[in-house]
Amino acid sequence: MTAAPEALARPGRLRAAQQFLADNPVIVLVGVLAVLFIVTDIVNRRDIGEPFITWNQLSTTLLVAAPLGMIAAGQTLVMLTGGIDLSVALTATAAAFATSWQGGNGEVQGVAAGLAVGLGIGLVNGIGVGIFRVNPLIMTLGTSSVTFGLLSIYAGKPFEKIVPEIVSTLGSDRFFDYLPANLLLWVAVAAILILGLRYTGYGRMLYAVGDNPVAARLAGVRLWQVRVVVYALCGVFSALGGLLLVGFTANPDLGLATPYLLQSVAAVVIGGTSIFGGWGGYSGTIVGVLILTVLGSLLTLLDAEEWQRQVIYGSIIIVLTAIYARVSGTD
């Protein structure tokens, strides 16, 4: 008689726990991140004889992760509306070029040029997707091939590349030895996004549009405006990521942000934002970005080659989407 209630209660409690974790994927993700850190630490001790978990390495991880954090921020917003932006990497590269092209004419002009390029590409994407209802994949692939063509024309011409002082400070300096400057920007962006998504009308609208565009439209949401703005925002965030990158490397080149396309999608998917839209948020993406960065360090330690990274990241996207779809029951 005593066994029966227990047998009934156990699956109930298990399901409750499962439900809780499904609702708060960030908790699981932080656990994954911790495990990754420990594994990397063990491998590092074995191969190099030094611990990986040191203040210096933690600080470096944050420094390296911040550009991806920016680019993935834009990707998160777009994916919340059920879209996707495959032009983020080339937008970032274009912004980096624009900044170092205008960098000689003053810092403000340099930064403004970079952000303007990002806004421009984002607006073109937004107009295509929002007003002409082009499939976001095709639209953003199209703009990125146009951007690549234009970049390879103009970047081929010799010009003086001057990265503005403020950009290189922001991209590569550390305060008090351990505090990366770009972390300040990242924390600010993260606060605005997390609070904005939760408490502002536009933030709630992104979820509504992603969850059920028809219902959102019937409730009076102007879908095209939401979409134009979200792609424009994504362009600006990508540009910010590009600025941080060029501030770090100090030398723009055509392949500057190429790996970040796949990683931005992977970070958002790992962070639990639904690729179908309407579910997720930026806090998960942040942990996703950190996981990918530590995974990158680990793969470097293990001497992984580029092809192995591609296969791993590609598989992560498919497998995690499948798991999330199963857990959250959105088939």
Next chain:
Amino acid sequence: MSAPAAAIAFRGTAAWRRNLRLHGWTVAVWLVLLALVPYWRSLSQQDLEFDLQAVAIDALPLCFAAMAQAVIVISGGIDLSIGSMMGVVNVLSAKHMIGMSFREALAFSLLILVLTALAGAFTGLIITLSRIPDIVVTLGMLFVWQGVALWIMEIPGGGAPLQYSDLALGSVGSTLIPNALVVVLVAFALVWLPLRWLRPGLAIYAVGSNRTAAYLSGIGVARTRVGAYMLGGVFTGLGGLALTASSGIGDPNAGVTYTLNSVAAVVLGGVALVGGVGGLIGPIAAALVLTMSKIILLLRGTDPNYANVYQGALIIFVVVIGGLLARKTRS
């Protein structure tokens, strides 16, 4: 007396309209292609044989990519991994064919086609079993295949037997007809035509236009979708082999542009991205139009990089117009 006459007249116009609706777009694309020919010839300094060859060779891989995409889109899916799978086939064949005789190369090609069919079926299986949208799975596969291509060959190399290259480069006997054109027509006639009018082909159209209705009328929906991806895999394999034969070298990045261009050719060729509409003849014509417009730009002395920009812009333009027309006919 007048009633039957009216009925006949009505039936006549209905059939005419039906034909226009079904085939109008395809005919229009072929007319566009024909209209481009005089302009193209007036720009060129070469004789007709050389010019025909140039277009056919350049268009061959894209024709196959467009056919692959068309079959999958008609079945209601979309495949973003076509370009990178072509890259895999390209490097795989170039790596092994370099020391082979013509016969061995042909046998090896057959083996590769079996492998790509299996790879396509694998993608289709992931999609139908996991119920993740096609776009996500094939986006993941895009990166996986890119990684595999890099794994097989990191820098361009390899080659193909001369006779094998001749399949793409030569012409039939002493006539003007390029081999490449014959190859496309043979593949079309052998692979697609028999299926198109039999059960599997009809099932692909049925599943593409209305999955529920197809299921209720007793069609194996999952089986059909996997079959469409398998067929797409065969055409993708042919596209990759065409890359090897026409370029005579393996390059892990050779396939990159074909994903976007295949989507463009499909949309321009009258296949609606919602599925169930269109055929393979339209996309073939569209692939020729896209190739010829690129060649015309080059003949006019445009910087090849600008040609990329124009082509990207043209693709976006085509998709926008296609989307507007599709919306108009549906409402």
